[in-house]
């Protein structure tokens with residue numbers, strides 16, 4: 001069914017694979033450097049939950065004019081992200097139509113999201129009963145990465161760092177699931193690492209057990225994002241992220257974002273060693289209950305689009 005708000009005749013529908021390049025283009029127009037989206041995000045959303053990413057389309061031009069995703073990341077947890085309307089269409093009630101579709105789709109499960117700012121957070125709280133988690137906020141460590149050999153962990157005895165090859169993938173997925181409240185994120189991990197312009201490494205011990213992994217990916221606005229960086233301790237996290245950053249071409253080091261929890265001071269200290277600075281501090285909100293995962297192993301979150309970890 002189509003909607004008519006003022007003079008715009010539009011529909012809100014689930015995304016199709018053919019829409020992905022247009023959605024990437026739309027996000028480039030809407031999102032600034034502050035809120036970049038990883039390039040494979042539309043495809044990855046479709047693979048995790050084919051019914052969870054909604055787009056608004058102007059029926060007179062056929063153009064995509066907005067998006068909002070409500071991904072069911074597990075039977076009991078949804079995540080809202082990518083809520084945006086093209087600037088020339090904002091303020092005409094299109095966003096709330098998409099939002100309502102997403103809320104109806106997710107139903108009565110626990111939902112997490114990162115509000116853009118305080119004002120938007122208050123709206124989500126007042127109208128939809130989302131509550132801000134009190135014990136942690138997300139910080140954006142950003143800037144140009146300087147890889148300084150003198151200050152970074154170069155090796156750890158008994159630890160091998162290598163790319164996530166097929167034989168190591170299931171170990172990574174199990175490790176990840178243990179960090180993320182038992183959620184199976186195979187589709188997310190595979191989707192991200194198989195997309196062009198991503199880099200990844202895993203750390204394994206002498207028994208070939210995974211003790212951390214790191215993915216770095218390209219986003220819109222020429223931003224490079226580190227995430228997830230999960231590890232058993234800060235030395236492993238530093239080793240992994242240093243080695244992974246060393247794989248990147250120079251131009252990919254110019255505008256890097258590293259999203260971590262403000263309570264993980266060890267993680268902030270690692271980012272500062274690369275010259276990154278704290279630029280944004282955002283809350284996370286939940287509709288029913290806070291879900292943390294293993295906070296001591298989360299050095300950067302995986303994405304502000306689909307997961308609260």
Ligand SMILES: CC(C)(COP(=O)(O)OP(=O)(O)OC[C@H]1O[C@@H](n2cnc3c(N)ncnc32)[C@H](O)[C@@H]1OP(=O)(O)O)[C@@H](O)C(=O)NCCC(=O)NCCS
Pocket residue numbers: 030083084085086089090091092093094095096099114115116117120123124127
């Ligand atoms: C936020 C955004 C998606 C809203 O879409 P929109 O079509 O412009 O929405 P409208 O302004 O027509 O919405 C009407 C009202 O409902 C509010 N509203 C919109 N979505 C809402 C929601 N999910 N919950 C509660 N209130 C909402 C709007 O703030 C506005 O309130 P106001 O009249 O007090 O200003 C759009 O402004 C946008 O793309 N902004 C840039 C990206 C961004 O910041 N996204 C939000 C991330 S948290």
